[in-house]
Amino acid sequence: MDKSNKNHSIKCTVDSCKNHCDSGAYCALSQIQVGTHEKNPAKDQCTDCQSFEATW
Structure with missing residues (x-):
C-alpha cells in the first residue's frame, strides 16, 4: 500500500495505524470498515475503525 496516497474522504489522526497517510491527517486506504464493540x-465512543492495524 502506498501510504502517501491521501484519501480525502477519510480523515484520520491515528498515526499509530499502518494505514495512516504519511503526509497528513488522512487514511491511505480506499475504504474502511466501521463496526462496534457494543451490543446496542x-x-x-462505541464505534471502532475495524481497518485499524497497529504499527508495532
Missing part, C-alpha cells in the same frame, strides 16, 4: 451502541 448509543454513543460515538
Whole structure:
C-alpha cells in the first residue's frame, strides 16, 4: 500500500495505524470498515475503525 496516497474522504489522526497517510491527517486506504464493540451502541465512543492495524 502506498501510504502517501491521501484519501480525502477519510480523515484520520491515528498515526499509530499502518494505514495512516504519511503526509497528513488522512487514511491511505480506499475504504474502511466501521463496526462496534457494543451490543446496542448509543454513543460515538462505541464505534471502532475495524481497518485499524497497529504499527508495532
